[in-house]
Amino acid sequence: MTSPILIIGAGLAGLTCANYLHQAGRPVLLLDAADAVGGRIRTDVTSDGFRLDRGFQVLLTNYPETKRLLDYDALNLQRFRSGAVIRLEDGRRTTLQNPLQRPLAAVSALTAPIGSLPDKLRILSLVRHVLKHSPDELLARPGVDTRTFLRRYGWSETMINTFFRPFFGGVFLDRELSTASNFFEFVFQQFVTGDAAVPALGMQQIPEQLAARLLAGTIRLNTAVAAIDSEGRTVRLASGETLRGSAVVVAADGPAGAQLLAGAGFPTPPLAREGRPTTCTYFAATGNSPGRADKLLRLNAALAPALAHNVAFPADVSPAYAPAGQSLVSVSTHGPHGLREAELTECLRGELAAWFGPAARQWRHLRTYQIAYGLPVYAAGQPARQPRQLAQGLFRCGDWAAYPSQNGAMAAGREVAELLLR
Numbered sequence: 001m002t003s004p005i006l007i008i009g010a011g012l013a014g015l016t017c018a019n020y021l022h023q024a025g026r027p028v029l030l031l032d033a034a035d036a037v038g039g040r041i042r043t044d045v046t047s048d049g050f051r052l053d054r055g056f057q058v059l060l061t062n063y064p065e066t067k068r069l070l071d072y073d074a075l076n077l078q079r080f081r082s083g084a085v086i087r088l089e090d091g092r093r094t095t096l097q098n099p100l101q102r103p104l105a106a107v108s109a110l111t112a113p114i115g116s117l118p119d120k121l122r123i124l125s126l127v128r129h130v131l132k133h134s135p136d137e138l139l140a141r142p143g144v145d146t147r148t149f150l151r152r153y154g155w156s157e158t159m160i161n162t163f164f165r166p167f168f169g170g171v172f173l174d175r176e177l178s179t180a181s182n183f184f185e186f187v188f189q190q191f192v193t194g195d196a197a198v199p200a201l202g203m204q205q206i207p208e209q210l211a212a213r214l215l216a217g218t219i220r221l222n223t224a225v226a227a228i229d230s231e232g233r234t235v236r237l238a239s240g241e242t243l244r245g246s247a248v249v250v251a252a253d254g255p256a257g258a259q260l261l262a263g264a265g266f267p268t269p270p271l272a273r274e275g276r277p278t279t280c281t282y283f284a285a286t287g288n289s290p291g292r293a294d295k296l297l298r299l300n301a302a303l304a305p306a307l308a309h310n311v312a313f314p315a316d317v318s319p320a321y322a323p324a325g326q327s328l329v330s331v332s333t334h335g336p337h338g339l340r341e342a343e344l345t346e347c348l349r350g351e352l353a354a355w356f357g358p359a360a361r362q363w364r365h366l367r368t369y370q371i372a373y374g375l376p377v378y379a380a381g382q383p384a385r386q387p388r389q390l391a392q393g394l395f396r397c398g399d400w401a402a403y404p405s406q407n408g409a410m411a412a413g414r415e416v417a418e419l420l421l422r
């Protein structure tokens with residue numbers, strides 16, 4: 001019998017790689033240290049019926065890789081409205097909607113207090129630019145950091161600070177906008193052409209759908225890999241057991257993957273191990289939704305020391321996220337904040353009360369997820385496609401070997417499968 005291809009990591013990258021190999025009739029064995037598939041895409045269900053994604057996360061429906069592999073109907077995708085309500089430094093609010101999806105909203109956006117008229121017209125010029133290119137063309141463009149790109153494009157500091165920083169700082173988990181601009185152009189295109197959505201029963205449905213297509217017994221959970229050999233033939237588990245495969249695919253996250261590869265004699269640049277931290281705090285509110293069921297994301301344009309960077313009401317988008325009569329409030333804080341959970345919760349209550357009214361002080365704290373490695377750092381000059389094959393039988397994928405997104409993780413997983421099938 002042919003030895004299976006050993007895939008370390010059952011996140012999106014590993015599951016995608018396994019799906020394409022399985023479709024082609026190749027045996028695979030996925031090994032994951034965690035107690036469920038999904039890696040950074042997990043959903044916890046509380047005893048009182050809330051669904052808590054481990055960090056606020058959405059699927060952009062026009063991602064080429066997700067369209068190619070996922071069954072959107074079976075996921076029962078529930079869509080946010082395209083746009084956001086932005087809270088300005090002085091407490092005023094303004095609503096922005098996608099001009100392509102809601103042309104009338106574009107007219108009102110012209111008067112929104114987030115930048116000058118030329119600033120807003122430049123948005124239309126960027127829309128035209130990204131629509132002329134394929135996603136791969138945008139990703140392959142030379143990059144500078146996003147803030148420099150926006151300044152060179154001509155946007156004022158007001159526009160950058162009131163729109164781009166809150167919106168894309170949240171997407172990149174990087175409020176400084178130091179992430180590479182080729183990735184910004186790609187993500188901008190995805191927001192213009194698609195929707196932000198969640199599966200009705202939570203984000204973990206995405207990896208679960210991919211896992212369900214594999215043969216029974218091909219995923220071993222609670223199975224940490226301690227070492228791999230330099231040829232990609234064997235892996236040693238933390239339990240001491242050694243497994244032999246026809247090839248080894250490292251699909252672990254950046255820090256773990258870099259450590260395994262370094263142990264096999266393939267050091268990776270320090271940047272590959274660096275991640276962007278984020279914290280997601282969940283509250284429960286009783287009665288009507290604080291989001292007034294408008295299905296729009298709330299963004300905070302206030303500079304530090306604000307801690308509530310974006311706020312979402314997932315149950316307005318998919319009612320299964322909260323039990324009847326209650327609402328779920330998801331608050332994201334990007335970057336390191338140095339606070340203990342109770343201190344952060346208290347600070348957030350104060351900010352949310354200023355934002356949504358005094359009732360916010362009574363919202364019940366449900367859970368806090370502190371995520372040290374939310375996204376890999378993706379700086380200007382980093383290729384969107386790192387070498388996939390390191391030795392005859394040794395391959396790697398994962399968002400850190402591409403660019404920081406579900407699409408990047410899945411593209412890398414598919415490309416490794418294609419190399420193995422050659």
Ligand SMILES: Cc1cc2nc3c(=O)[nH]c(=O)nc-3n(C[C@H](O)[C@H](O)[C@H](O)COP(=O)(O)OP(=O)(O)OC[C@H]3O[C@@H](n4cnc5c(N)ncnc54)[C@H](O)[C@@H]3O)c2cc1C
Pocket residue numbers: 008009010011012013014031032033034037038039040041054055056057058059060223224225226251252253256257278371373374375397398399400404405406407409
């Ligand atoms: C809070 C948050 C919000 C996000 N928002 C978005 C978003 O809106 N849109 C978007 O496109 N992307 C978003 N992302 C990014 C997206 O989730 C990731 O890019 C993607 O899930 C990465 O998949 P992966 O398979 O590369 O890595 P991972 O999901 O990290 O999977 C790696 C797997 O390897 C396993 N592993 C590690 N070490 C070992 C070992 N030694 N032995 C065995 N197994 C091991 C881990 O347990 C894990 O299951 C977000 C991420 C976070 C955390």
